[in-house]
Amino acid sequence: MSYTLKQLRYFVAAAEAGSVTGAGQRLHVSQPSISAAIAQLEERFGVALFIRHHAQGLSLTAAGRRLLTEAKALLDHAEDLRQRAIGLGKDLAGDLHVGCFQTFAPLVLPQVLREFAVAFPDITIHLHENHVQGVLDTLRGGQSELALTYDLALGEGIDFSPLTEVPLYAFIAEDHPLAKEDRVSLRALVDYPMVLLSLPQSRDYFLSILYSQRLQPRIAYETPSFEMMRGLVANSDCFSIMHSRPASELSLDGRRLAYRPLAESLRPTQLGLARLAGSRPTRKAAAFIDFCSTHFAKRAQ
Template identity: 30%
Template sequence: MTLTELKYVLAVAREKHFGRAAEACFVSQPTLSVAIKKLEEELGVTLFERGGGGELSITPAGERVAEQAAHIFELVDGIKDLAAEAKDDLQGPLKLGAIYTIAPYLLPELIPHLHERAPQMPLLLEENYTRVLTEKLKKGELDAILVATPVEDPSILALPLYEEPFVVAVPANHPWKKKKSIASAELENENMLLLGSGHCFRDQVLKACPALNRSATGGLQKTLESSSLESIRHMVASGMGTTVLPCTATRLHTSSDSLLAYRPFTQPAPSRIVSLAWRKSFPRPRAIEAVRQAILATSLGCVDKIRPGKR
């Protein structure tokens, strides 16, 4: 069994035709057909059922072999990537994940600074829940992730980047617009808009504002849920209720901002620590450092950036 034979299997499975598969592989049809037949004899199974005119269908065994062949070529590509990365940590794509409540507010600032430091290292970005990002990081499907909860896994390293305070967002005509700060206990009597279950920011808000734990289970008359902070902001602007946001979310200007008012919490204000996490075995430490330095160079004025040795 050779990689070439497996490449032919994938081509035939994709094209469903020996002639078209041969053209795609830049070989003659007899060459491809002989290679497929040889592999079938070696494996002792039929991979493709031949029909008239070169048309064919893939057998169940053929589907499984094609699936494994595709995985093998992914591994081969990974080996090539590793070789290229070994030559230069800052050369080649970096697969970066971020939770939904970080990505929209940090990435627009991060990308220009990172491009200055590593112009040959484009980002492959994914937004998802902390749990999903952590699993993908462990499996090697992501190279690094930006999260706001501790990653407790011995195979993963994490470095705190900044502490981000929470703020209260209310409609512009809300009486709280006249207040300088809001105590967390005051939120209990408000119609609160929160992210849905699964978002770590929701859990952090409920932990920071214990009074909301009662409201959050009290039904729609007390708490409404949404899948994104931006949808929540628009609902607050429309007068639907009140919410808590990470302070960076207040920097994303929209046409509805004139209908909103933001107020800080009374000290000590609730906050979160945003961290960069990566596998201990990840072979590109300079790439991780480039991301860290780029984030520290951003102008997120409302956060307290954490430099090594600071805490």
């Protein structure tokens, strides 16, 4: 059952472009060459990799989606081997795709990427910001090799390496009646209306925290936007709860917020790096993992 890296490269390009035409344009090769490579893979693996839509391009079959993830990983490792073979064993270069949960991405990643670029100037990081489920989907779909996320709703097939513990904070306006407290309890907070971050997974997670304390919040607003949530809280007597605590206490319209730790003892939540279970990280990914481990260890000191 022989196949070539070129055939896999053509297959990946067609899957990402959604058409043979797009793949040919991306790789600067003829459409018949792309079609022939896909046909040869399908014949050798004994499965259909694409559903052909007349005049509407290609869509992956279930077998095609599984092969796409494995093919991209194999091509990444082949690139590692190529670099070693031409004398670049001590250098690291190329593209690394990293997923990140969108609420804390602006709080964490800019500094990480700035320092990483100094240490590894030839590695280009491509970010894929998304909600929790979207970040995991990019991992399983092969769009990202690593993902910076919380240890929440990971599901099967994901390996998680914790980097740091992240406490839960109450977000309230500076002049809120509870702002004078050093810590606030959820029981005190639910006397006021709540602004709920309504991202997939996040919405149910925050509600489950309140429900676990036998509390029923009054939802005043729901929003998928972190900054809208902060603005709504800053301009009302509402509250919200979040792990992502910004350095600035100002909302985008200039109103001041207060962030207070919760009085309750809740399960610690970890921020860390996720990847597909059983997959061997490329040298670029291993460098990023080691760098992040050192970075967050220094921050904790």
